[in-house]
Amino acid sequence: MKIKEYRTQFIYALTPIYDADEAESFFYLILEEKKQLKRIDLALHPDLVFSEEEISVWNSILEQLLQEIPIQYLLGKTSFYGLDFEVNENVLIPRPETEELVEWVLSNNLIIQESKNLKILDIGTGSGCIAISLAKNIPNAKVFAIDVSENALATARKNAAINEVNVTFINQNILETEDLKQEFDIIVSNPPYVRNLEKEEIKKNVLENEPHLALFVEDNDALIFYKKIAELAQKNLVPNGQLYFEINQYLGKEMMELLEKMDFATIKLRKDIYGNDRMMKADLSV
Template sequence: MKLKEYRNYFIEKLTPLYDAMEAESFFNITLEELKGWKRVDLAMKPDAVLSSDEITKWNKVLEQLEGQKPIQYIFAKAHFYGLEFEVNENTLIPRPETEELVEWIVKENEFKGNIKVLDVGTGSGCIAVSLAKNLTDATVSAIDVSVEALAVAKRNALHNKTDVNFIQQDILAAETLPQTFDIIVSNPPYVRNLEKVEIKENVLQYEPHLALFVEDNDALLFYRKIALLAKGNLSPNGKLYFEINQYLGTEMIEMLENFGFKDIVLKKDIYGNDRMMAAMV
């Protein structure tokens, strides 16, 4: 079968589940992963033929996409803040909103040098590694409860040539942090069970619920604990950054005020949702 014919078949099979643009993006990603080709290569070689072995590999990818497995998990990689990260079912797939949080931190701190940074609930390590890559002379540490996630994060730090100190720790059980930090950042679990109806099926089926969901009656569980630890472990004028549940901005401001934080800023993401916060100790 000609590759361009298979392309039509591939997109046609996926369009009942995904919009045409997303289906085409899946084809282009698969083209690059399985054949090492860009779209322009296919345009330059319109009569290229897929062997039976190649069709078998393509069909396997197609079958997984039809089962709504995220393409990042199929190829075990995701791109975040200009870097490539390994991901699997033990780690969340990095989101564009989280890139905005990293961008905010980098812009505010890129020229400070020699600062100590802690990422709480690091998962794939995307925040910690990106900050280590982009903050001059920063010392970056990262905590996660999951041994499996930390193994992925360590490989990502190595792959991206960064030095991050990884710590296996249940943050909810921590009485203090290992040292004083200038920046503490976290994108903890914040989706309430009542919001599951808004979550895409591929996320519910494949991404780790441990890193996503909190109980409806205690949605700020992780934020309270991290804010409490930050009060005792941030340096003078140190800063706490959070990615947050878009529906709980007001509650987050109130909580941080109750802890005595100052200069609290609530920021919207590219979609217009309340998504990020920063506060000084």
């Protein structure tokens, strides 16, 4: 079968679940991964064909997409902040909003990143996307990353190797941590923040495939991770050290109040590309 003909069938089969543009993007992502062909290659060579064996592989992938398994898990990888990351069922798929958090950290540290060895801690690292992106872009930084899941850390270690950076990974339950044992210039975290009451807003492909441990918190204690991390930041940030969070879009006001009560300074709330309250930065008062 001609690849162009299969493309038409593939997109048509997916459109009851995904819009046509997204379905088409899936097709070309898989085409590049499985056959090392880009959109331009197919345009220039419209008579290219799939073998029967290839069609069988594609049909299997199509069936999994119809079950709303994320394409990143099917391909086993994704891109984040211009870098390649392995992803699997043990880690969340990195989001564009989190790229914005990384960009915020980097833009606030353009001057000092060249002048001293920063110590950075990423709490709840998952795939390692934040820690590794910061390590890649601040080569002289000492970067540490904590996660409660050893399976997640195994993936993060692979990603550090893929991207040729040195990150110290630590298997640790942050909620049971009383002291981080050393001081950091920057602490950053994208902890679990989705309340159970918000599950109905979560897409099926996320809800049924991505690790709930990294997603959800109880409705009556939605800021549990933020409170704990802020307490540790009070002890373990250097004077004027920086604390960054990705947050629940509905809890910006509550987060501001939490950090104000804990006497953090220069607290800033920032919206993401979709206009949602998504990031916070605070400095440790001297």
